[in-house]
Amino acid sequence: MDLTDLLPDELLERFRTRAKGYDERNEFFHEDLAELREQGYLAMFASVADGGLGFGLAKAAAAQRRLATAAPATALAVNMHLVWTGVAHLLHERGDDSLDYVLTEAVAGEVFAFGNSEAGNDSVLFDSSTVAQPQGDGSYSFTGTKIFTSLSPAWTRLGIFGKDSSGEESVLVHAFITRQSPGYRIKDDWDTLGMRASQSCTTVLEGVIAPADRVFRKLTVGPNADPLIFSIFACFETLLAAVYTGLGERALQIGIATVNQRMSKKSGKPYSQDPDIRWRIADAALAMDGLYPQLESLARDVDERVEHGSQWFPKMVGLKVRATETARTVVDLIIRVSGGGTYFAGNELGRLYRDVLAGIFHPSDDESAHGTIANAWLGPLES
Template identity: 85%
Template sequence: MSHELSELLPDELLERCRARAQGYDERNEFFHEDLAELKAQGYLRMFAHKNDGGLGFGLEQVAAAQRRLATAAPATALAINMHLVWTGVAHLLAQRGDDSLRFVLQEAVAGEVFAFGNSEAGNDQVLFDSNTVAQPLPDGGYSFTGTKIFTSLSPAWTRLGIFGKDSSGAEPALVHAFITRQTPGYTIKDDWNTLGMRASQSNTTVLHGAIAPADRVFRKLPVGPTADPLIFAIFACFETLLAAVYTGLGERALQLGVATVHQRRSQKTGKSYAQDPDIRWRIADAAMAMDGLYPQLETIARDVDHGVDHGGQWFPKLVGLKVRATETARTVVDLIIRVSGGSSYFAGSELGRLYRDVLAGMFHPSDEESAHSTIASAWLGPLED
């Protein structure tokens, strides 16, 4: 672990986050104290340049930080991902000479909290189409009407990125913009009562004529896949940071398993369960699975930072990382529960909470079906008509 990372996320801070995580989960409550401490550490300013008041981190360093935070509080890390994706996108675009989102980094340094209002129920086109109506206004702004789901950071965001479809012209266009907490015309539902990742408070957001002014409308793209750098930047940051969170979750489960089997003793043999051949096999399985994940996460994040040209393999690599991380973490948690005994089944168990939290991984884009389709097309070519 780097000195910078240990200073940003010292052990004492992680222990406080871990101690609070159980209460947030039980009360279905947002992580206000975690957020305050992390903001004070400069955590939300990681992607901004040091000369601008940030920490000057790249994606590899931010992913390492998120992996570490997720070992203590996965739901906190998952929600903060949304802010970090937007600041990461701004950072990657700026690296490539595009300053259209420079204000995101400036406002993040000033203390603003960014969130994603993109996901829509039933929209499997994700960023390539939208059910939200974007109505153009005479001054260049847009009015947005639609329903967005899984809006993490709902109690705390001050800037919400949204997009919708403008069908007023000859060709429909997808319009990307930001609104603020003070913008009229939206409602946040109190509907986040889930199995896991409860502290993220990813409530539904209903837009009913919310207006983004012209200076906060930052992209208009055609419907369907596009090579615009914005799409790659969102995808790269979103998938990599998701993978980092679930990697940290799996890492913590393995730590708990190792500690537990050393503590538990067999009444039959008098030895710790760490000496049981079957349990040793399961722990080894979990460790091998995690060992394959760490270098994949680090390498892909580093390649994004360095602008490595993977061409048509970039999207397969990113979706493959996300699916591998979420599925590996789920497998590891399951293995560890099997060696940890019935205590993990009781409310309040950290391992039981990780078991519930890890299930959320299958619902984040890209899902397994989409990922396999993307990767198959990259290697085999598209399906024939």
């Protein structure tokens, strides 16, 4: 399916119009989600034969980039569903069918969310503060607090993980719970500067049970070469970069339109004829032009199973950092040429300015990314 058929201009314009209201009311994007589901968007990673769209990571990233030009918060939250379905797709393509049910259920309308982030856990997927307690029948109870749980009002399946320290060696247990599972609660605490429609509320796990058939991985604590870890990083970082690339792309579009419309009282010409403003627009365009091919090539390399060896993780975190930082720089440049109207509540560019700041907080953060890249090129720090 062509992306303009999946996300036609008129659909994007509805999303863009609603984004303003969602942001002002701090409200979840229920209407957007319903329309995306109707388009088959949530099943993009499932095969056509199974009722999906048959997308790989490159095409999914292109779709998310396009969606983010209209509604970044919608795209960011949908990312979390697409991470899990993308992971299931990548594992299946590599001969691992352990998460095939994720694709089947996505086609059936289930919404998956990502409940792994924890406050203060800078080990990300390599350790957990959540306690995973074995129940004797293969099931596990989970007790802990997960932050930034996007899709909080809508998910029907939540991927979580925690640490089981009951044996000789601690293991990290990955599992899914359903919305009907007792033993968790969602805080109504999402009142943020930006990305407000994502409604990424805190989820408190209070002994919630994941049944044995939904416990899908047990991994040792610390860095791990398991395909699950690679797949999560590949989907999370690439799709995240796609959202912020789309956000920066939209900011540049707004800037070009604005400077062509604004007239200088001094010269009587549009601001697009001012050399200083032209320089800023060119600077923003140059920055974005370097981002598009990096996003496309890395996603394509994942799909085509190009062998990057130890450079895979540096490439993935590097893409995330470059996308979020480039988008932030571009939005700032465009605001500087767009006039004081952008400072008023409800202005789209002002909302993008707030939304783009969320990129600072997504893993891998700037410090972690630089550490990963330094270790890849220079080796680990000496003890």
